[in-house]
Amino acid sequence: MDNSLRVQTLIEALPYIQKYNNKIVVVKYGGNAMINEELKTAVMRDIVLLSLIGVKVVLVHGGGPEITETLNLLGKESKFVDGLRVTDRETAEVALMVLAGKINKNLVSLINSIEGNAVGLCGIDGHMIEATMLDEKLGYVGEITAVNAKIIKDVLEKGYIPVISTIGCDRQGNIYNINADTAAAMIAAELGAESFISMTDIKGLLREKDDEESLISQVDIKDAPELIEQGVISGGMIPKVNCCIDAIKGGVGKVFILDGRVPHSILIETLTNEGVGTMFVNK
Numbered sequence: 001m002d003n004s005l006r007v008q009t010l011i012e013a014l015p016y017i018q019k020y021n022n023k024i025v026v027v028k029y030g031g032n033a034m035i036n037e038e039l040k041t042a043v044m045r046d047i048v049l050l051s052l053i054g055v056k057v058v059l060v061h062g063g064g065p066e067i068t069e070t071l072n073l074l075g076k077e078s079k080f081v082d083g084l085r086v087t088d089r090e091t092a093e094v095a096l097m098v099l100a101g102k103i104n105k106n107l108v109s110l111i112n113s114i115e116g117n118a119v120g121l122c123g124i125d126g127h128m129i130e131a132t133m134l135d136e137k138l139g140y141v142g143e144i145t146a147v148n149a150k151i152i153k154d155v156l157e158k159g160y161i162p163v164i165s166t167i168g169c170d171r172q173g174n175i176y177n178i179n180a181d182t183a184a185a186m187i188a189a190e191l192g193a194e195s196f197i198s199m200t201d202i203k204g205l206l207r208e209k210d211d212e213e214s215l216i217s218q219v220d221i222k223d224a225p226e227l228i229e230q231g232v233i234s235g236g237m238i239p240k241v242n243c244c245i246d247a248i249k250g251g252v253g254k255v256f257i258l259d260g261r262v263p264h265s266i267l268i269e270t271l272t273n274e275g276v277g278t279m280f281v282n283k
Helices: 003-020 037-052 064-073 089-113 150-157 180-191 221-229 237-249 265-271
Strands: 024-029 056-061 118-122 129-133 142-147 161-165 167-169 175-177 195-200 218-220 254-259 278-281
Touching: 003 265, 024 037, 024 180, 037 056, 037 089, 037 161, 037 265, 056 089, 056 150, 056 180, 064 089, 089 118, 089 161, 089 167, 089 175, 118 150, 129 175, 142 180, 150 161, 150 180, 180 195, 180 237, 195 237, 195 265, 218 221, 221 237, 237 254, 237 278, 254 265
Parallel strands: 024 056, 024 195, 056 161, 118 161, 129 167, 195 254, 218 278
Antiparallel strands: 129 142, 167 175, 254 278
């Protein structure tokens, strides 16, 4: 790329930089999208770049595969009901260790190593994510009852990137494993975010599940029930889409499902007029 092309690229990005300046963007970074270390580094670079141009980025992460891996090492079998991990007290402690410890601090360290400024948080800090038991048969899987965003706002105001692991708590001190998509959507709504981006390991919402060329680039949330009935939205995509709908209804400006395997997908979606995933709208 010669210098004139670099300048032209910056000029074309300027309206988007102005639009997002000082606005909050919540990025949910999923467990399966974090496996490739090269792509993980690229995603963190994109987040640092957005922060440097004045976007207030909040990174919310999952880590299901690493929880499963750690449980296997401990000789503990993972069980799932309706896509949710059955979580006894020991499993909840492992989730806390893996999410708030290993994964969270590794992401913070990676961001800081590429000249970003990140602070690691989990939902227990400042009672950020208050929860109660979702279903006794699932054990310590939490249903969020409140999101207290003050600590997130304080960190943003100091110029840091909050990196949040989705462990919740109740007033009695019990800890709960929280679905990361659900937590990220509620955090985005509570913060009045300009944008909520859910990164995953598929291209977006596909009309034909095995055909990536059948990407649906835009979905009106009122059409979602029909798409579920048709089987276009199915399996694990149903709760993910429902979280996107909840974020829209909660007042978030724009909501996207993006493919975390595509290099710089966050920047393409945020700073250009080219969509690379599925955008949800409320017309």
